[in-house]
Amino acid sequence: MNYHILTLFPEMVLNGLNTSIIGRAAEKGLLSIEAIDIREYSTDKHRHVDDYPYGGGAGMVMQPMPICEAYDALCEKIKKKPRVIYMTPQGRVFNQKIAEELAKEEDLVFLCGHYEGIDERALELVATDYLSIGDYVLTGGELPAMVMIDCISRLIPGVLNNDTSAEFESFHDNLLEYPQYTRPExxxxxxxxxxxxxxxxxxxxxxxxxxxxxxxxxxxxxxxxxxxxxxxxxxxxxxxxxxxxxxx
Missing domain, CATH: 1.10.1270.20 (tRNA(m1g37)methyltransferase, domain 2)
Structure with missing residues (x-):
């Protein structure tokens, strides 16, 4: 599995994901995590990637050009157009079945919005899936992307020390996990x-x-x-x- 995260805050996602089980899986080569800085594709000398919304309104909107350019560069590098997941409260609520579906992919792109959102044209040109981790609003898509990547990665063979853990934990057969116990008696x-x-x-x-x-x-x-x-x-x-x- 190769994860490609389009973000304004690459350090945030890399620092969060390159630890614990997911970090060890990356070190073993079971998966790869790439954070692509959208600002690198800005033509503005100050690397601005947002502007005021047409029609007025509060906040700023991420411009389509840097996002589409970043995506095009990625497609050229990996020689295909991968599935692109945009994190938004307007999307389907992420669950274990969706994680199992996504775990079958070889490459996944996570598009992380910020400010008041992303220019709709970028979404029309790039996004293939709209997913949410709940009916609430966060400051950006980085945390939802990290949640989804953590969940999906657990389903990749070899990531967990005991591969049966991924099969029989919570939500197996739509049932919650049974209570667990260890020493002392x-x-x-x-x-x-x-x-x-x-x-x-x-x-x-x-x-x-x-x-x-x-x-x-x-x-x-x-x-x-x-x-x-x-x-x-x-x-x-x-x-x-x-x-x-x-x-x-």
Whole structure:
């Protein structure tokens, strides 16, 4: 996976991404992270990349020329036109399924806006996807880009020490992850569930799956509509729902 980030703040994204698991994956050559400074493509001697909006209004708008020139230079370098993701609250809300889809790409471009946004013509010429990390407004697209890159990278083989972690963590089969425990067996009067100490892996798997269903029902019931459940698991979910109704 090759990430190309079009940004006004290359140090911000590089300092954030070249650490921890993602940084180690880059060092191993499992992925590459390139921050392209949009200001380098400004023809203004002061490297301005924004101007007042036509029609009036508050703030400044990023000009189309530096963005398109930066993108054209990248396409010429890698000899293709990669997928370009523009971070905006107007886009689809990013989720695990989208991450899985994007992880299949060889190159991804993240276009980070700033100020009051980007000239619409640049978006028409460059952007292929509009994505959001939530229904709120940030000062720029760098943080959303970093969030998405972190999530996508975890799905690349070899990035995690244990590749099964990416498959069975939160949102697997639209279910939240089951509770996790480690040593000591007892802490402040709270004990690790006996089933996890039994060594019976089949029973542990069943318990974990049920805990995932229970936790999803309690915390994110909206996810259950897309959950993949066996007949027994569907019966278990129904019993939980009945119990909750009785308590109410």
């Amino acid at each position: 007892e802490y402040r009067g709270l004990r690790v569930p006996e089933i996890l100490l039994s060594g019976h892996h089949k029973n542990i798997d069943v318990w974990r799956r049920e805990q995932s269903i229970k936790r999803t029902l309690e915390r994110r019931p909206d996810l259950l509509t897309g959950a993949s459940l066996s007949a027994k698991e569907a019966e278990y979910l129904k019993r939980l729902e009945i119990e909750i109704e009785k308590q109410e």
